[in-house]
Amino acid sequence: MGELGDKIKGNVNEAIGKVKQHSDDPATRDEGAAQELKGKGEQVKGKIKGALGDDI
Template identity: 55%
Template sequence: MGELKDRAKGLGNEVAGKAKQAAGKANDDPALHARGKAQEKKGEAQQLVGKVKGALGDSI
């Protein structure tokens, strides 16, 4: 079950990060754009953790 939870959180962070990046670009706010990029990368990492858990089992 941890696999799905991690992947869902990761997807949520990726979507939120992309939205922040777009808002930062539209409002000419480089700090918001950078925070969005960081959040998107965090989401990608969470999804990777979910994929690894799926491959190895939730016991890790």
């Protein structure tokens, strides 16, 4: 997946994670926090690909 794809995927995961964190269920809140963190990681991955090229 290229730079743009990683950034979009990261944004989607962050948004879904934030929504899940407003749940009444503690397990869902934890899952949301993890998903938001995953999204941030995907965005960093996209930024790195943008700086170094998509072939890494």
